[in-house]
Amino acid sequence: MQFLSQLETGQRAVISAIEADESLFHRLSALGFRVGKPLSIMRRANFNGPLHVRLGTTDVILRMNEADRIHINTI
Amino acid sequence: MKRIALLGMPNTGKSTLFNRISGASARVGNWPGITVDLMSAKILLGGHIAELIDLPGIYDLHGFSEDEQVVRHFLTNNPIDLLIVLLNSTQIDRQLSLLLQIKKLGFPIVLVLNMADEAKRAGITIDTESLSNALALPVIQISAKYGDGLPKALDAATQLINQQQTTTNPQSINLLLQEESQIENEMEALIQQHVQVPATLTDDTTDKIDRLLLHKWLGLPLFFAAMFLLFQFIFTVGAPLQGGLAWVLDLLRTSLLDPLFTNSPTWLSGLMLDGVYNGIATVAAFVPIIILFFLVMSVVEDSGYLSRAAFLMDAIMAKMGLDGRSFVMMLMGFGCNVPAIMGTRIMRSYPMRLLTMLVIPLSLCSARLQVFVFIIAALFSPKHAPIVLFSLYVMSFFTMFLTAVLFQNQYKNTEPFILELPPYRFPTLRQIVLRGWQEVKYFLNRASKFIIFGVVMVWLMTNFPSNVAPASIDTYAGQIGVFFGPILDPIGINHELAIALIFGFVAKEIVVGALAVIYGLQGDALMAQMATQIDWVQAMSFMLFTLIYTPCLSTIATIKNESKSTGFMWLSIAWSLGLAWTVSFVFYQSARALGF
Numbered sequence: 001m002q003f004l005s006q007l008e009t010g011q012r013a014v015i016s017a018i019e020a021d022e023s024l025f026h027r028l029s030a031l032g033f034r035v036g037k038p039l040s041i042m043r044r045a046n047f048n049g050p051l052h053v054r055l056g057t058t059d060v061i062l063r064m065n066e067a068d069r070i071h072i073n074t075i
Numbered sequence: 076m077k078r079i080a081l082l083g084m085p086n087t088g089k090s091t092l093f094n095r096i097s098g099a100s101a102r103v104g105n106w107p108g109i110t111v112d113l114m115s116a117k118i119l120l121g122g123h124i125a126e127l128i129d130l131p132g133i134y135d136l137h138g139f140s141e142d143e144q145v146v147r148h149f150l151t152n153n154p155i156d157l158l159i160v161l162l163n164s165t166q167i168d169r170q171l172s173l174l175l176q177i178k179k180l181g182f183p184i185v186l187v188l189n190m191a192d193e194a195k196r197a198g199i200t201i202d203t204e205s206l207s208n209a210l211a212l213p214v215i216q217i218s219a220k221y222g223d224g225l226p227k228a229l230d231a232a233t234q235l236i237n238q239q240q241t242t243t244n245p246q247s248i249n250l251l252l253q254e255e256s257q258i259e260n261e262m263e264a265l266i267q268q269h270v271q272v273p274a275t276l277t278d279d280t281t282d283k284i285d286r287l288l289l290h291k292w293l294g295l296p297l298f299f300a301a302m303f304l305l306f307q308f309i310f311t312v313g314a315p316l317q318g319g320l321a322w323v324l325d326l327l328r329t330s331l332l333d334p335l336f337t338n339s340p341t342w343l344s345g346l347m348l349d350g351v352y353n354g355i356a357t358v359a360a361f362v363p364i365i366i367l368f369f370l371v372m373s374v375v376e377d378s379g380y381l382s383r384a385a386f387l388m389d390a391i392m393a394k395m396g397l398d399g400r401s402f403v404m405m406l407m408g409f410g411c412n413v414p415a416i417m418g419t420r421i422m423r424s425y426p427m428r429l430l431t432m433l434v435i436p437l438s439l440c441s442a443r444l445q446v447f448v449f450i451i452a453a454l455f456s457p458k459h460a461p462i463v464l465f466s467l468y469v470m471s472f473f474t475m476f477l478t479a480v481l482f483q484n485q486y487k488n489t490e491p492f493i494l495e496l497p498p499y500r501f502p503t504l505r506q507i508v509l510r511g512w513q514e515v516k517y518f519l520n521r522a523s524k525f526i527i528f529g530v531v532m533v534w535l536m537t538n539f540p541s542n543v544a545p546a547s548i549d550t551y552a553g554q555i556g557v558f559f560g561p562i563l564d565p566i567g568i569n570h571e572l573a574i575a576l577i578f579g580f581v582a583k584e585i586v587v588g589a590l591a592v593i594y595g596l597q598g599d600a601l602m603a604q605m606a607t608q609i610d611w612v613q614a615m616s617f618m619l620f621t622l623i624y625t626p627c628l629s630t631i632a633t634i635k636n637e638s639k640s641t642g643f644m645w646l647s648i649a650w651s652l653g654l655a656w657t658v659s660f661v662f663y664q665s666a667r668a669l670g671f
Contacts, residue, residue, distance in 0.1 A: 023138065024491050030084075030134030031493060032169045043289060049390030052289065052496065057166055057197075059281075059496035061386045063393065066491050 002074065004039075004051070005067035012040040013072035020069045032058050033070060077125040077236050078154070082146065082177065083161030084170050085132035086497045088189045090114075092161060092219035093129040094509045096229070101129075101513060111145055111639075114513075121233030125156075131423075136176040140490055142423055150180075151249040154242035157235055158182045159228075164194035164201060164216060167270055172262050174210075180251045183239050184212045185231045191216040191223060193498070199271070206269045220503055281379075281498040288380070294387050302406050305375070309367045310410050310441060316363035324356045342541060350534035354527030357582055358519065361413055361629055365518055366511040368407065368414035373510040375403070376421060377502035382494050389492070395476060396483025398422075398492060401431040405475060408438035412630045416637055417514060423490065430486040432634055433647055434478050436626045437654075439471040442583035443626070447618055449587045453602035454614040463615070467622055474623055474654060522632035529628040533581050537574065537589075546592040552577045566659035567613035568620065576620065582627040612671050616663040623655035 007013055015037050018028060032055040033039075042052040042059065050061045083089045094101070097116030114129040130149060131142035160177060162170040167188065174186055188194075188201060194216075207214040213231040217224030288297055332352060336344035375381050385399030392398050400422050408415035415435050419428045439447075447467055451460045536552040543549035548557065548570055556563070556573030563573050571593050578589035591597045596604050609617075625631060625648050635644040 023140070026135045026138040027140065027491055027493055030138065030169070030172065031495060042285075043291070045386055045390055046291060046295075047390035049393075050386055050492065052386060056168065058169065059498075060493060061382065061389075061496055062491075062493040063389065066493055 002072050003068050004053070004070040004072050005064045007041045007051075007072065007074070009041050009043055011074060012038060013074045014038050015070060016073050017071040018069060019071065020066075024066065024069065028066075028070070031060050032056060033060075038075070039072075077120070077123050077156040078128070078242070079120075079125050079157045079159060079232065079236070080128045080130055080149070080155050081159045081161065082130045082173075083132060083189075084134055084163065084166075084173060086495055087132065087161050087163040087170070088219045089132055089161050090129065091506055092187070092189065092217075092225075093127065094506065095219055095222060095225060097127060113145075113149070120229065121237060123233075123236065125236065128155075134173070136173065140423065141425055150243075151245050154245055156183070156239050156242050157232060158184050159187055159232060160184055161187045161189050161219075164188045164190050165197050165199055167199075167201060168266050171265060175261055175265075178210070178212070180248050182243060182248075183235050185228065185235060186210065186212055186214045187228050188214065188216045189219050192218045192221065202269055206265070209265060209269065220500075220506075284499050285383070285496075288383055289386060298384055298387050301380075302403070305371050306406070306410055309364065309371055313364045313367050313410075316367075317360055320359055320363060321356070324359060328352060345534065345538055346531065349538070350531035351527060353534070354530035355523075357530055357629065358523045358526050360582075360584070361411070361518065362515055364411050365414045365417070365515050368411070368418070369511040369514040370507050372407075372414075372418055372421075373507045374502055377500060377506060379497040379499045381421065382496050385494055386496070393492070395479035396430055396486065396488060397427060397434075397479055398488075401427065401434070404431055405435060405438060408435040408440065409471075410441055412436050412438065412440050412626050413518070413633050414514075416630065416633045417518065419637065424488045426486040427488040427490075429638055429643060430479060430482055430488075432638060432643075433482055433486075433650065434475045436630050436634070436647065436651060437471060437474045437478060437623060439468055439622060440583070440626060443622060446579075446583055446586045446621055449602075450605075450614050450618055453605050454609070454611050463618075467618060470619065470658070471622060474658070478650070478654070518633070521636040522629060525632040525635070526628050529631075530581050533578060536577065537592075546574055546578075546589065548574075550574075562656070565664065566620065566656060567609075567616040567663045568659075569609065569613070572609070572613075572617050576624070579621060580625060580628065582629065583621065586621065612663060612666045615666075616659045619662055620655045620659045623658055624652050 001016075002013075004013070004015075015033060015035050017035060018025060018033060020028060037055055039053050039055045042054050044051055048064060050063050051067050053060050053062065053067075081089060081093055093114065093116070096118055097114075101114050101116040111131075113131075116127050118125055118127050128149075130146050133140070133143045133146050135143060136147065137143075158177060160174050162174060174184070178184060186207075188203070194201065201216065203214045203216055213235065215224055215228040215231055217228050219225070288294060290297075328348065332348060336347060339347075375384075381400060381403065384403050388399035388402045392402050401419070404415045404418045404421075407418060412435055415438070416432050419431045419435075422428045422431065447464060451463050455463050533552075536555070537546045537550050539551055540549070547553055552574045553570060555577065556570040559573060560570065563569075568576070571590075574593050575586050575589045579586045590605070591601055594601055594604050605614075631644060631648065634647050635641060638644065
């Protein structure tokens with residue numbers, strides 16, 4: 001099992017599970033994070049900063065804390 | 076009067092649409108059930124006067140963010156006649172969920188799909204007619220930025236409002252809101268049937284710009300360079316404007332007001348001219364800077380760069396309980412605290428806004444710089460001057476970070492840090508100018524009375540009792556200085572300087588002028604006199620105190636308005652006074668102990 005936070009820049013993956021409390025889950029799903037959705041890592045900020053993720057037509061930045069909640073399978 | 080609410084996700088151009096419909100008539104108002112202010116405007120719609128309310132941008136009606144709660148509380152406390160739901164055409168594949176949630180609640184809706192121009196460029200085609208039939212509500216594609224399609228959208232709104240006999244019932248909405256629904260599936264089906272989205276967006280300009288501006292090593296230097304340029308722009312353009320405004324106000328006083336009050340008693344002319352009129356002048360001095368600041372900020376914000384700044388600075392700021400957007404405002408505070416505090420409104424998390432508002436007043440603004448330059452010139456050699464000034468800047472940053480670290484648990488940000496990066500966009504001139512104008516109106520409405528009152532109070536304290544010399548030890552201000560002697564003596568601040576600190580409470584710009592009145596001398600003579608009365612250790616202690624304690628009345632007024640909490644305002648004053656005293660005490664006593 002892999003987390004979104006472990007993905008390298010440029011890698012693509014499919015979301016396999018989202019493990020979050022209700023409020024975070026809502027926010028994630030409103031931004032397009034849903035099980036089965038493909039995504040890719042555009043870049044990572046220095047010093048363990050946020051991730052820049054692309055899902056379909058949407059670009060999102062999120063901290064590692066939040067990225068730890070998202071399980072993925074690389075493709 | 077009909078009531079129309081405008082609702083949509085963040086970054087859909089909702090404010091642009093609101094400004095386009097309302098023009099400059101918008102005002103800020105309070106609503107039942109919610110604690111934040113919402114913008115609203117009276118508009119003419121098919122013979123009715125209707126009130127249009129701009130609700131905060133939300134992702135999800137059932138979400139738990141503060142904005143989402145505001146929208147829910149608004150809809151369950153205020154009956155409305157129509158909802159205009161605004162979605163971004165280029166992201167309709169995921170934004171449609173919001174519409175379906177709202178539709179379930181039975182609101183009369185006009186669906187407006189914004190950014191038709193961007194969708195066209197990205198190759199996304201939406202069959203609005205068939206989508207309209209499937210949803211059983213009017214669907215209109217527009218470009219709020221350029222105004223395309225807007226008349227059509229307003230026509231649809233008018234038609235629906237004319238058919239509508241009753242307003243929505245907030246109670247039944249409240250009940251319906253509690254039911255969860257099969258929105259996911261319905262959304263998928265609708266998108267598959269009516270919308271075609273290409274696999275990747277054809278417009279890759281944003282990607283190219285991001286590759287440079289978010290570059291691993293170049294990103295931060297470019298960010299600082301950009302901030303520096305914006306800063307320079309605001310204050311090089313702003314200074315002559317402020318100077319011009321001061322000249323006009325001065326002219327008005329000498330040519331019109333002074334003659335008018337020559338025959339009135341001294342106390343009346345003093346109260347009206349040195350009290351009330353100076354208060355008005357203090358308020359006016361902020362107008363050019365606020366306009367310029369928000370001209371620049373709306374470019375930064377609307378262009379999409381602000382979220383990028385958040386990305387770049389987040390790793391460092393997160394350790395202090397803040398994020399990259401706070402950092403932009405903290406930097407801007409070094410020009411002027413007032414617009415920087417107003418600018419914190421871009422942050423949606425209330426605790427994080429409070430923390431940022433607590434930190435900003437510690438930044439060494441341009442008004443404080445004037446005081447320091449004067450005192451450094453009087454008490455320090457040209458060789459030492461730059462080091463002294465630099466150490467004050469270092470101290471400013473240090474107190475800011477210290478405050479953030481100490482208070483980050485009090486103002487814990489509970490919202491997850493997940494931000495959308497919108498594509499880069501050019502805001503239109505109209506958007507930029509409207510924003511500057513609205514912010515100034517807001518500042519004048521909310522802050523002017525408070526500031527004028529404060530200036531009058533300080534005038535009273537420094538001019539009464541009436542049988543003593545103004546600003547002398549015998550005035551009320553002087554007596555306060557003497558009273559606080561036991562507290563101020565240990566940090567090397569004598570009674571004269573204490574009176575200057577009381578003046579400095581109004582605005583740091585007038586501290587040097589106040590010293591001139593207190594000592595009865597000006598310019599070089601004042602510098603020479605001060606050099607004989609206080610030594611450099613006292614001067615440094617005075618400057619440290621001036622740097623850290625409450626910046627000015629206008630900042631206090633702004634903190635009170637933006638936080639909507641008098642308690643928070645007092646906390647900010649008490650914290651800065653306490654910290655100022657502690658820092659000055661530690662400095663003064665250790666310098667004396669070391670034999671200086």
